[in-house]
Amino acid sequence: MINFEKVSKIYPDSSIALSDVTFKIEPGEFLSVVGHSGAGKTTLMKMLLAEEYPTEGQVLFDKIDVHRLRRDKIPEFRRRIGTVFQDFRLLPNKTAYENVAFAMEAAGRPDDVIQTDVPEVLELVGLPDKMWNFPGQLSGGEQQRVAIARAIINQPDVIVADEPTGNLDPINTFDVVQILKKINDLGTTVMLATHNKGVIDFLGKRVITMEKGRIIKDDITGKYVL
Amino acid sequence: MTFWRNALVSFTAVFVTAVTLFIIGSVIIGNAFLSASLRELENKVDVNVYFTTITPESDILLLKTRLENLPEVANVEYLNRDQALENFLKRNNADASITQALEEIGENPLGAVLNIKAHQPSQYLSIVNYLNDQTENVLAAGNQSIIDRVNYADNQIIIERLTALTTGARELSIFVSIILIAMAALVTASTIRLAIYNSKQEISVMRLVGANNSYIRGPFVIEGVMYGLLAALLSVAALLPAAIWVTKATTGFFGGINVTQYYITHFGQIFVILLAAGILLGMFSSYLAVRRYLKV
Numbered sequence: 001m002i003n004f005e006k007v008s009k010i011y012p013d014s015s016i017a018l019s020d021v022t023f024k025i026e027p028g029e030f031l032s033v034v035g036h037s038g039a040g041k042t043t044l045m046k047m048l049l050a051e052e053y054p055t056e057g058q059v060l061f062d063k064i065d066v067h068r069l070r071r072d073k074i075p076e077f078r079r080r081i082g083t084v085f086q087d088f089r090l091l092p093n094k095t096a097y098e099n100v101a102f103a104m105e106a107a108g109r110p111d112d113v114i115q116t117d118v119p120e121v122l123e124l125v126g127l128p129d130k131m132w133n134f135p136g137q138l139s140g141g142e143q144q145r146v147a148i149a150r151a152i153i154n155q156p157d158v159i160v161a162d163e164p165t166g167n168l169d170p171i172n173t174f175d176v177v178q179i180l181k182k183i184n185d186l187g188t189t190v191m192l193a194t195h196n197k198g199v200i201d202f203l204g205k206r207v208i209t210m211e212k213g214r215i216i217k218d219d220i221t222g223k224y225v226l
Numbered sequence: 227m228t229f230w231r232n233a234l235v236s237f238t239a240v241f242v243t244a245v246t247l248f249i250i251g252s253v254i255i256g257n258a259f260l261s262a263s264l265r266e267l268e269n270k271v272d273v274n275v276y277f278t279t280i281t282p283e284s285d286i287l288l289l290k291t292r293l294e295n296l297p298e299v300a301n302v303e304y305l306n307r308d309q310a311l312e313n314f315l316k317r318n319n320a321d322a323s324i325t326q327a328l329e330e331i332g333e334n335p336l337g338a339v340l341n342i343k344a345h346q347p348s349q350y351l352s353i354v355n356y357l358n359d360q361t362e363n364v365l366a367a368g369n370q371s372i373i374d375r376v377n378y379a380d381n382q383i384i385i386e387r388l389t390a391l392t393t394g395a396r397e398l399s400i401f402v403s404i405i406l407i408a409m410a411a412l413v414t415a416s417t418i419r420l421a422i423y424n425s426k427q428e429i430s431v432m433r434l435v436g437a438n439n440s441y442i443r444g445p446f447v448i449e450g451v452m453y454g455l456l457a458a459l460l461s462v463a464a465l466l467p468a469a470i471w472v473t474k475a476t477t478g479f480f481g482g483i484n485v486t487q488y489y490i491t492h493f494g495q496i497f498v499i500l501l502a503a504g505i506l507l508g509m510f511s512s513y514l515a516v517r518r519y520l521k522v
Contacts, residue, residue, distance in 0.1 A: 075438045083434055106436060108441075150435065
């Protein structure tokens with residue numbers, strides 16, 4: 001489904017972010033990417049979102065060459081990918097409901113669908129009673145769950161989560177990973193970048209280990225080894 | 227709407243836009259005032275043709291019609307000999323020696339006069355040339371010239387100075403207007419950009435969830451239109467007291483128009499111009515500001 005083919009990214013100051021990265025993700029897979037800071041995990045995800053362009057190689061999503069998409073086709077393409085980040089990236093002056101509804105409005109979904117879907121998804125992530133709270137009134141774990149709700153609301157093919165548990169305590173970390181796992185069980189492909197050994201060990205799924213922009217290990221049922 | 231949630235920045239943007247529009251409005255009214263004053267000055271200038279006392283009235287009237295047919299001539303006023311004398315006496319009624327001298331002569335020593343007004347001060351030269359040609363034709367035909375004197379030479383210096391002054395004043399006012407408006411527009415654009423800078427994060431999130439550029443831009447452009455709209459209302463409201471003040475300050479100023487009166491009678495046009503300028507300014511600045519953050 002997702003195909004990285006010999007992807008390299010060298011910045012103008014000749015620092016290497018990715019070097020000859022090749023791997024495949026099958027539909028329904030749960031792939032974790034581990035590695036130290038600066039190993040290239042985030043660059044990898046930005047490549048998939050067409051936020052960064054490779055110096056060499058190509059990224060295929062189904063049959064689409066991500067980096068040959070016309071600029072005006074990129075928004076539509078991004079709707080097929082849900083994103084979750086370490087810093088949540090919620091809009092501070094919108095309520096939890098509005099933050100999630102916003103992604104649907106942007107995708108041009110009709111109002112009545114938004115009104116039924118948003119509460120359902122917020123329930124799925126365990127926040128049915130925090131719908132009208134602003135992000136500032138929510139804990140880190142709750143904010144991240146709102147972000148996950150926003151990521152899945154448009155039923156994307158893939159969820160890309162870049163260190164989603166980096167700012168969370170162990171209990172919230174566990175909750176968030178549980179939710180990601182649940183989403184994966186429902187059939188959505190998940191790509192998770194993480195530092196957290198406990199998360200990897202708990203999941204027992206495929207792990208790609210990166211170092212200095214290279215893949216040094218690709219285990220089907222990985223352990224966290226670094 | 228982000229308008230209320232960012233109240234302070236929004237009001238700054240509205241206020242700055244209003245100042246811009248106020249300047250544009252002042253420039254419009256100021257230009258009207260200036261051209262009215264200049265027109266008044268120009269109207270005070272004319273060329274007088276004095277005829278010999280023996281010239282038959284029919285010749286003068288013929289010349290008058292010819293002059294009126296010249297494209298440069300705005301109007302020609304004819305004073306016959308009696309009227310000329312009357313004017314002369316009126317001007318000198320305090321001077322006993324002059325009245326006495328006239329009485330001694332016994333007859334009217336003054337010839338008839340044509341007062342010629344041109345559309346523009348610069349046109350007097352060609353009118354005078356025309357008159358000279360006419361006179362030469364008459365002389366060549368062996369007749370005596372009917373024209374005693376044309377006072378163009380006396381007025382020439384004044385006319386030349388006035389021509390230079392009015393064109394200079396017009397050019398200067400256009401130049402100053404353009405600079406003022408451009409400066410104000412730049413300040414407005416950067417203030418609106420500042421207002422939108424606060425929404426940088428929002429724009430990046432919108433892009434993340436796959437919103438189209440036009441969808442992202444929409445609300446900001448509408449916000450810009452709102453800034454322009456409010457600013458237009460604010461500026462027309464502020465222009466009225468300003469106009470009243472200027473009117474008071476310039477009472478007795480030569481020839482000028484009543485600025486308040488002008489503002490009130492032209493309120494519709496000024497309002498439409500300021501509204502259009504405000505909306506365009508707000509819309510365009512917002513569009514440009516968002517475009518910056520839409521680049522991948």
